[in-house]
Amino acid sequence: xxxxxxxIKTIVKNDLESGKVEKVITRFPPEPNAYLHIGHARAIINNxxxxxxxxxxxxxxxxxxxxAQEDVEFVEAIERDIRWLGxxxxxxxxxxxxxxxxxxxxxxxxKKGLAYVDDLSQEEISKYRGTxxxxxxxxxxxDRSVEENLRLFEAMRxxxxxxxxxxxxAKIDMASPNMNMRDPVLYRIMYISHHQTKxxxxxxxxxxxxxxxxxxxxxxxxxLCSLEYEDHRPLYDWVVEHCETEHKPxxxxxxxxxxxxxxxxxxxxxxxxxxxxVKGYDDPRMPTxxxxxxxxxxxxxxKAFILSTGLSKTNSxxxxxxxxxxxxxxxxxxxxxxxxxxxxxxxxxTNYPEGQIEYxxxxxxxxxxxxxTRKIAFSRNIYIEREDFLPEKPNKHWKRLxxxxxxxxxxxxxxxxxxxxxxENGEIxxxxxxxxxxxxxxxxxxxxxxxxxxxxxxCSTAVPATFNLFEPLILxxxxxxxxxxxxxxxxxxxxxxxxxxxxxxxxxxxxxFQFLRxxxxxxxxxxxxxxxxxxxxxxxxxxxxx
Ligand code: ATP
Ligand code: MG
Numbered sequence: 001x002x003x004x005x006x007x008i009k010t011i012v013k014n015d016l017e018s019g020k021v022e023k024v025i026t027r028f029p030p031e032p033n034a035y036l037h038i039g040h041a042r043a044i045i046n047n048x049x050x051x052x053x054x055x056x057x058x059x060x061x062x063x064x065x066x067x068a069q070e071d072v073e074f075v076e077a078i079e080r081d082i083r084w085l086g087x088x089x090x091x092x093x094x095x096x097x098x099x100x101x102x103x104x105x106x107x108x109x110x111k112k113g114l115a116y117v118d119d120l121s122q123e124e125i126s127k128y129r130g131t132x133x134x135x136x137x138x139x140x141x142x143d144r145s146v147e148e149n150l151r152l153f154e155a156m157r158x159x160x161x162x163x164x165x166x167x168x169x170a171k172i173d174m175a176s177p178n179m180n181m182r183d184p185v186l187y188r189i190m191y192i193s194h195h196q197t198k199x200x201x202x203x204x205x206x207x208x209x210x211x212x213x214x215x216x217x218x219x220x221x222x223x224l225c226s227l228e229y230e231d232h233r234p235l236y237d238w239v240v241e242h243c244e245t246e247h248k249p250x251x252x253x254x255x256x257x258x259x260x261x262x263x264x265x266x267x268x269x270x271x272x273x274x275x276x277x278v279k280g281y282d283d284p285r286m287p288t289x290x291x292x293x294x295x296x297x298x299x300x301x302x303k304a305f306i307l308s309t310g311l312s313k314t315n316s317x318x319x320x321x322x323x324x325x326x327x328x329x330x331x332x333x334x335x336x337x338x339x340x341x342x343x344x345x346x347x348x349x350t351n352y353p354e355g356q357i358e359y360x361x362x363x364x365x366x367x368x369x370x371x372x373t374r375k376i377a378f379s380r381n382i383y384i385e386r387e388d389f390l391p392e393k394p395n396k397h398w399k400r401l402x403x404x405x406x407x408x409x410x411x412x413x414x415x416x417x418x419x420x421x422x423x424e425n426g427e428i429x430x431x432x433x434x435x436x437x438x439x440x441x442x443x444x445x446x447x448x449x450x451x452x453x454x455x456x457x458x459c460s461t462a463v464p465a466t467f468n469l470f471e472p473l474i475l476x477x478x479x480x481x482x483x484x485x486x487x488x489x490x491x492x493x494x495x496x497x498x499x500x501x502x503x504x505x506x507x508x509x510x511x512x513f514q515f516l517r518x519x520x521x522x523x524x525x526x527x528x529x530x531x532x533x534x535x536x537x538x539x540x541x542x543x544x545x546x
Pocket of ligand 1: 029030031032038039040042043224225226227255256257258264265266267
């Protein structure tokens with residue numbers, strides 16, 4: 001794994017050395033309202049890795065204080081994804097676990113004269129808030145007595161008001177240059193059943209109150225979040241200070257990760273799914289972790305990719321090719337190699353005895369002998385890739401089969417094409433060839449050089465298979481939330497029907513292979529013994545240089 005240093009590690013190290021903290025505790029706080037995407041992987045991996053490096057630990061905490069869009073489906077998916085990445089949270093908590101304690105802290109703020117119940121409507125509140133250049137105005141309800149505020153807040157909790165009729169606000173400074181400090185709303189009324197607390201509550205705390213308190217209750221030492229929360233940090237600190245919590249967490253922001261040609265925000269991913277532009281959150285074209293998994297990405301490659309992008313205080317856009325680069329690096333020595341023919345052309349080897357079949361030794365990975373060998377079948381009838389044959393050799397760069405031209409078959413013999421057969425439309429139906437028994441793989445034959453090496457699959461043992469091939473889901477360099485739907489690539493998913501070698505007959509979903517000369521593939525979750533399906537994860541060649 002690549003060793004990277006980053007500014008957060010430096011802060012953590014200093015805090016430990018100075019004795020400011022004894023044990024590093026971090027958390028990953030997703031809102032359970034969607035599936036996780038590769039951007040979340042940056043937050044997950046850094047939270048877990050930083051804590052691990054300094055002998056601390058990491059909690060998973062569902063930020064479920066807004067019941068409007070949350071669902072258990074997402075809760076389960078998030079846990080699966082985190083474990084798939086290789087991490088086990090020390091504790092799994094819900095923001096909603098702390099509703100009672102959060103309520104008590106709000107009461108404390110009221111008692112200290114630092115919070116009040118406001119009757120202004122949402123619209124009026126934003127009007128009173130002022131602008132970046134003009135200070136805001138105090139609400140006419142700002143100076144209610146502590147007793148009245150306590151009574152009204154309790155009445156809010158007891159369901160005595162309608163939604164929007166009242167809110168609880170912090171009493172800070174309506175003239176603050178930081179808009180977040182202009183008496184932010186702390187609680188609002190919502191008659192929505194919550195997936196954890198059901199109908200127990202009809203008031204829900206806002207993120208800016210709930211989050212710092214949750215961090216404090218759990219003893220989180222370093223609360224890492226993305227850059228858009230930077231302006232909220234003064235409010236975070238205000239809450240921690242005035243709520244008199246035992247632990248004092250600190251918020252540290254890092255830049256968000258974006259990837260070229262990729263839409264990441266959940267809102268847009270949801271749109272792709274609900275409008276049926278893709279087959280679901282786990283569509284292999286999606287940048288969700290379930291999508292990348294189904295596409296064939298390994299957790300190790302995602303981790304290596306994320307760590308290589310470091311952590312900085314600015315948002316960054318990383319080339320998708322770099323993610324693929326780390327995947328190839330990871331699979332190069334790990335994946336066993338097999339032969340698959342996606343677009344078959346039948347070759348009859350006329351000098352090979354009819355009815356005979358032989359089994360030849362083939363290495364599972366010529367760059368990693370530890371992966372052993374297997375047997376592959378060879379006979380009179382084989383399939384080769386249609387694109388590996390042209391009736392006439394077009395030029396000296398053509399290193400494949402042509403009439404009267406000899407090539408090597410991987411792990412087998414040299415063959416030479418002797419005759420080409422066409423149908424009435426001029427399409428090639430099959431070809432004839434001869435083989436040279438002297439040239440058997442491993443025999444050390446070197447009397448002449450073939451015109452390249454191609455792969456094949458023996459016909460009688462070949463297993464039919466479906467291959468899903470992918471291109472980017474969205475085209476163009478300038479993808480925005482406004483234009484991504486019209487820039488969807490109509491060719492992002494294509495299907496080919498071909499054959500794989502017999503050793504793959506019992507392949508199971510999520511097994512990965514390199515198909516020789518083609519790319520890395522994963523057996524799809526819908527694949528069965530009678531209907532093998534492979535997803536192309538990535539081609540063999542990269543244009544990306546690190
Ligand atoms: P989105 O904006 O994609 O809808 P979000 O930030 O609303 O995502 P949360 O569930 O709130 O999603 O995210 C959980 C954590 O993951 C947060 O700490 C957030 O900062 C972090 N995170 C989300 N997207 C990215 C990203 N692209 N890069 C880095 N961190 C991210
Ligand atoms: Mg969010």
